[in-house]
Amino acid sequence: MASLLPFQDLNCFPNPHTAISNATDPINVGPTPSSRTCFPTLVPKLEPLDDLFEPQEQEQALGNIISTPNPENASANACAGIPQGVPMEDHVYSEFNRISQMFWAAFPDNVQQSGDDNVSNSDSRAIVPVPKENTQVSSVVVATRKRSSQRVKELVRVGDIRIEDERHHRAVVRRTRMVYDSLRILTPMEEKKSSDDSAKRKRPRGDTRAAAMLRYRGMWLNRDKRIVGAIPGIHVGDLFLYRMELLVVGLHCQTQAGIDYLPASMSPNKEPIATSVIVSGGYEDDIDDGDVIIYTGHGGQDAKHSKQVAHQKLEGGNLALERSMQYGVEVRVIRGIKHEGSASSSNKVYVYDGLYRIAACWFELGKSGFGVYKYKLLRIDGQEKLGSAILKHARLLRVDPIFSDSTSCFSLDISLNKENTPVRLFNDIDADDGPLHFEYLTRTSFPHFVFHQSGSATGCECVESCTDGCFCALKNGNEFPYNRNGILLRGKPVVFECGPFCRCPPHCQNRVTQKGMKVRLEVFRSRETATGWGVRSLDVIHAGAFICEYTGVVLTTGQAQILTMNGDSMVYPNRFPDRWAEWGDLSQIYPNYMRPSYPSIPPLDFALDVSTMRNVACYIRRSAAPNVFVQFVLYDHNNLMFPHLMLFAMETIPPLRELSLDYGVADDCTGKLLICN
Structure with missing residues (x-):
């Protein structure tokens, strides 16, 4: 040299x-x-x-x-x-x-x-x-x-x-x-x-x-x-x-x-x-x-x-x-x-x-x-x-969803205006329009007995917004799970949001996931997944931000076993690993850091049937290194056995980068789960 x-x-x-x-x-x-x-x-x-x-x-x-x-x-x-x-x-x-x-x-x-x-x-x-x-x-x-x-x-x-x-x-x-x-x-x-009142320094x-x-x-x-x-x-x-x-x-x-x-x-x-x-x-x-x-x-x-x-x-x-x-x-x-x-x-x-x-x-x-x-x-x-x-391309898509290729945009909104933001369907590979053949379900469908067995119908008495020490804060371990921007502060076994029996207004800091989806998502055809579909966002998704709910029809274990005889199209919440514990894990900063254990939640014994009714979350691909995690949330009832499956971002996700989720199933099982990529 x-x-x-x-x-x-x-x-x-x-x-x-x-x-x-x-x-x-x-x-x-x-x-x-x-x-x-x-x-x-x-x-x-x-x-x-x-x-x-x-x-x-x-x-x-x-x-x-x-x-x-x-x-x-x-x-x-x-x-x-x-x-x-x-x-x-x-x-x-x-x-x-x-x-x-x-x-x-x-x-x-x-x-x-x-x-x-x-x-x-x-x-x-x-x-x-x-x-x-x-x-x-x-x-x-x-x-x-x-x-x-x-x-x-x-x-x-x-x-x-x-x-x-x-x-x-x-x-x-x-x-x-x-x-x-x-x-x-x-x-x-x-x-x-x-901080106290005397500490006014910047x-x-x-x-x-x-x-x-x-x-x-x-x-x-x-x-x-x-x-x-x-x-x-x-x-x-x-x-x-x-x-x-x-x-x-x-x-x-x-x-x-x-x-x-x-x-x-x-x-x-x-x-x-x-x-x-x-x-x-x-x-x-x-x-x-x-x-x-x-x-x-x-x-x-x-x-x-x-x-x-x-x-x-x-x-x-x-x-x-x-x-x-x-x-x-x-x-x-x-x-x-x-x-x-x-x-x-x-x-x-x-x-x-x-x-x-x-x-x-x-x-x-x-x-x-x-x-x-x-x-x-x-x-x-x-x-x-x-x-x-x-x-730049994502910004143009937000303004004009079909500006790039109108023939590949199969639908401007597969939710049919049910979501707060439209869910685009894009396929530039073949003529498959499968997601259009399912009924779009914005919220999980629970059986009636879930609400009857949800405990006392009690809520907070806050007027303007929830404050420290209120009933809902106590249910969450005497702290609120979100900041003022709706970002999840740390993952927990379960999060209690304010519900229908609370007096606080809709803009309360403790009402986030129940307001529905705010990011603009797209279901797209992908050659890299088992089912051929994937999900990406047209917006920047901040770390800790709520994305959407994973919806389906709730079935008991016995009902799920009967339906799976014709093919497994069930999602089992108890299979999702505790990825929520990784968000907010500061054990590398604080040697005495303890993983949140309160509020506790019993083992979940139900399944989500997505064979006929589902939402955009069902097309999120499986990954062992996901950028999305499941956080259990309760707001419309207090039955700990049947929480909502809410999806949050584990990291800052750029526009048009595919979302991924750890379903907690082995590679050899993903082929049996029809909606699990």
């Missing part, structure tokens, strides 16, 4: 006026080698605040632990996200060492001296400049020698990952995100209970506090090594509601800056290397055409008016992008998009859109008359569809 070559000095750039004259087509612009001239020193400005919160709030919550540590006084454990005093073997993700052989990395033992040049052998995988005619991602290799005088971070890429290892990483990422979401949702509620937001708590517990991912390229367990199209979550999973490790990079002081070859960028339209000179991006460097901007007020300088992230271009190092692209499904004050969501290579870098005068650095990013072929494009 070639040795490390001297880096090109890019402080001298083409004459800006020459560059502008060649910029009639922004996608094909670039400097001409013959027009090089030295430009005056440029002074950068701070990046615009992206999430509209003050830096001091971040410092208060994170304790200055997010910013890049000084390599002279920061320990390796601190950089990896492991708190002082916590043994490495107790770190929750110490199993990372098990798959370390999958990382391509260079080690000092692999560097051979050859005269004045350092020549790496075939196993060293050192970063080397890539010739202009060869910029394929396969040529990107990382990490060189380590210096004993100071700590450096190892640059690594993941290659040849096995399916089982990818599943392992995906499970780790999803589990970490679930803990983060649980903390983000639950922490403000706990603070509200414990508290950091829930997402910042959650990130800080995970950081303290050593649960931030991918911090001990800086990964170049794709990160195991994070898929193209994954959606994040808050920017802080990008730090938690290691996708982008800057709180405000749009360019994430390993600084020269921590780089193994003493050159800054960029690893990811956020494209959010914050710079007026940006051009985003999906697969091709003209990305403006950072600095020199008035954050309030999004205008360039000073020249940019080739330093920091700008220099790191240029160095990554010379080395052929690809960058991850995350797009910040204004979206109505956002939960943050900035009204943005963040979508991971995959890997891009840096094809060109040049300097020119921007629209405001100040010098800016520009980078041409080209998306690498062979990746999944852009997540941002899927968001």
Whole structure:
């Protein structure tokens, strides 16, 4: 492999006026080698605040632990996200060492001296400049020698990952995100209970506090090594509601800056290397055409008016992008998009859109008359569809459900206006319209004896809304199961909502699932499931949000045994595993955490017949790693033997991503259950 070559000095750039004259087509612009001239020193400005919160709030919550540590006084454990005093073997993700052989990395033992040049052998995988005619991602290799005088971070890429290892990483990422979401949702509620009237100081937001708590517990991912390229367990199209979550999973490790990079002081070859960028339209000179991006460097901007007020300088992230271009190092692209499904004050969501290579870098005068650095990013072929494009497609479908292909839309609403939102039927594979031949059932049909045996008809006496200590709060263990936005705080054996005998109004905080479905779902034809059908949403579904009820006709066990003689079309609630216990499980944060056991519920001994009447939930496919779980809920009666089966999101689910549910049956049994995929 070639040795490390001297880096090109890019402080001298083409004459800006020459560059502008060649910029009639922004996608094909670039400097001409013959027009090089030295430009005056440029002074950068701070990046615009992206999430509209003050830096001091971040410092208060994170304790200055997010910013890049000084390599002279920061320990390796601190950089990896492991708190002082916590043994490495107790770190929750110490199993990372098990798959370390999958990382391509260079080690000092692999560097051979050859005269004045350092020549790496075939196993060293050192970063080397890539010739202009060869910029394929396969040529990107990382990490060189380590210096004993100071700590450096190892640059690594993941290659040849096995399916089982990818599943392992995906499970780790999803589990970490679930803990983060649980903390983000639950922490403000706990603070509200414990705060007194004298504590009027402004508290950091829930997402910042959650990130800080995970950081303290050593649960931030991918911090001990800086990964170049794709990160195991994070898929193209994954959606994040808050920017802080990008730090938690290691996708982008800057709180405000749009360019994430390993600084020269921590780089193994003493050159800054960029690893990811956020494209959010914050710079007026940006051009985003999906697969091709003209990305403006950072600095020199008035954050309030999004205008360039000073020249940019080739330093920091700008220099790191240029160095990554010379080395052929690809960058991850995350797009910040204004979206109505956002939960943050900035009204943005963040979508991971995959890997891009840096094809060109040049300097020119921007629209405001100040010098800016520009980078041409080209998306690498062979990746999944852009997540941002899927968001746009889902938005168009919400406006016009048949705009894409009217011949494949078999029905605009299979519920026939019975649901609050229409349920679309889409099939672009064949002519099957099976879901149209069932009677749509919005709520589970219980026998009359269920209501007669439901106990005392007693409800709360609240007038405006339920308050702490009311009758319904006591039934739920002296706490309300939902926050003000209708998000389930933690899973429980059963949730009691306010019912017909309660005096509280319909907008009460404790009335959520009984109001019906709010997300727009679609039943679609799928080649990947046993029954050929699947369910996806046209909206962003927040973690912990109610999706829909799993409906059917309730039968006793004896009745179900008789009907299954003609084929099993029954759903047995007692087979669903306790996935509800995973939502809100904070045992990794609090060592004394106890799984909720109250209110308790007896073993369920009934079945749901979906042979003639069913709803959209019956088409949700089976998965051992689901993104939806079943929560038992009571509201129209108090009979613990016959709860409603309500479905909630275990994670933030992007639009048009298929929903999945753990039915609790073995693979060899799914063929017998006609509606179980």
